[in-house]
Amino acid sequence: MNELAGKIISGDIRSIARGITVIENDDAGSALLLKELYRHTGQAYLIGITGPPGGGKSTLVDKLIKLYRGQKKKVGVLAVDPSSPFSGGAILGDRVRMQQHATDGGVFIRSMGSRGHLGGLALSTSDAAKILDAAGYDIIIFETVGIGQSEVEVAGRVDTTVLVTVPGLGDDVQVLKAGTMEIADIFAVNKADREGVERCVIELGQLLSIKEMDQSTFLPPILQLVAKDNIGVAELASAVGKHREYLMADNRLDQKRKARLKSEVHNIIINRLDKWARARLTREMEAGEDLEGLYQKRTDPYTVAERFIKELQI
Amino acid sequence: MPNKIRILIAKPGLDGHDRGAKYIARALRDAGFEVIYTGLRQTPEAIAAAAVQEDVQWVGLSCLSGAHNSLFPRVVQLLKEMNAPDIKVFGGGVIPADDIPGLKAAGIREIFTPGASSQQVVDYINKN
Structure with a gap:
């Protein structure tokens, strides 16, 4: 080895x-x-914390670390922040809320820039989790970049997804929209000491009440938190535990993880093809002939692409 | 992809003035570096541990409290103890010229004092 x-x-x-x-x-x-x-790998339990910017994700992660450390679990955190599309640089600031754990040997915190990857995580976040998993961390928390309506990738990468939201982000139709509102296994309404929390909770409840479900469906709990004051954090951890029990029953966790593995293989293929295509195109197009031919309508993008694809013999 | 330069920016000690640290952090971001920002009032122990976990090439320390002579060398020392002597440390803040030779002798690679431009810091990192 x-x-x-x-x-x-x-x-x-x-x-x-x-x-x-x-x-x-x-x-x-x-x-x-x-x-x-x-x-x-395969021993660690993966938890995703996602939600809008400034909703309190890092603060919540900080409190969860503390709680799981109290249970003698080793905790790994992968905290993603956006990279600049202009300079490629980034300010990775999630650690600010978690620095009290820096010297705890049972906690490993790593900040990652998204490096151009869309979807809420970095391209390599799942593989980074494999390293922490193999190193013996029991709980691995993915903290996404601050997300909007469509960044749902994390749900396909972790076992339990927690959506951290805050009061006052919009009306009941916002809650009904497709995308991130669909991926939560647990809703955590943070900053619940603020105005509008009742309405937020009621609207989420109405969303769930019109969801089609049978007896085997996991009904996402809607929890109220004030993460900075450690209010509702224990309840959240207990909800994560309940979701885990739900997944353990009837082999759901196995199925979920198998689906994840299939998508990992898919991603490896896509990423390698992407790399190949970029290198191939750079070489070809720099010669200029194809590009000029395309521009002058002597050929078309599909014909050029198909010629490249033939090289792959697929 | 060329390897990204990662830099941890930290404020050891008790002063609460982080404008300079944030200014440098932003300039480094705009120069294409990944900047891990750890916030105010960090102990040397927490800074060194974070630098190792984040696998940075550089640690930038900002101190305006006057305690740089004890705090900066302590971070260098801790990095050595944590088997990470290759992580380089630079410093900034209100630091008297007389203190700079001592800090450099203690392993701090460079000191930027008030009046230094952010471009000087960026250029220094790119060259070293």
Whole structure:
């Protein structure tokens, strides 16, 4: 086994951090590392915390870390913030709320820039979680970038998804819209000491009351929190526990994780093809002939694309 | 993708003035770096631990309380103890010229004092 993989499995902090960098930069050796670690994964429980910017996600994560540490669980956190589309730089500021745990050996917090990936996470967040999983962290929390209406990726990457919302974001039709409102296993209405919380809770309740369900459907609880004052955090953790029990029954967790694996394989294929296509196009189009031909209507985008695809023999 | 430069910006000590730290953080962001911002009143222990977990190449410390002579070298020392001597440290703030040689001898790579432009910091990072 390669040395880095061995050290990661033994829980060495520096190696875990290095390993995440390797996969985040897609360095040579990234795939090999993940291949070696794969059979050591699967023990951790993955929780997604998502919601609009400034809704209190990081503050909630901070309190959840504390609670799970009280239960002697090792906690890993992957906190994603947006990268600049202009400079590629980023301010990764989620740690500000969590720094009290920096020196706790049972907590590993890593900030990630989204690096152009849309959907609420970074391209490599799931693989970073594999590293933490293999290193023995019991709970791994994904904190997404502040999201809007359509960033639902996290739900396909974790076991339990918590949507953190706040009062006053809009009327009942907003709640009814497709997208992020559909992915919550648990609704956490944060800043519940603010005006409008009752209405927010009622509207979410109405949304759920018109949802089609049978006896096997998990009814997402709607919880009220004031995360900064640690109010409602224990209830949230207990709701996560209940959702986990629900998933454990009737092999639902197995099915969910199998679906996730299928999508991981799909993503690896897509990402490699994407890389290939970019490199191939850069080479071809820089020669200029195709581009000029396209522009002058001597050929068309489909014909050019199909010629490239033939090289792949698929 | 070329490897991203990651920099942790932290404020050790007890002063509550983070405008300079935020100013530098933003300039580094605009220069294409990933800046991990950790906020006010950080202990050297928390800064060093965060730097290791975040696997940064640089730690930038800002201090306006006058305690730089004890706080900055302590971070360098802790990084060594955590098997991370390759993580480089620079500092900024209200730091008397007389203190700079001592800080450099203690392993702080560079000190930026009031009047330094953010571009100087960016250029320094890119060169080193």
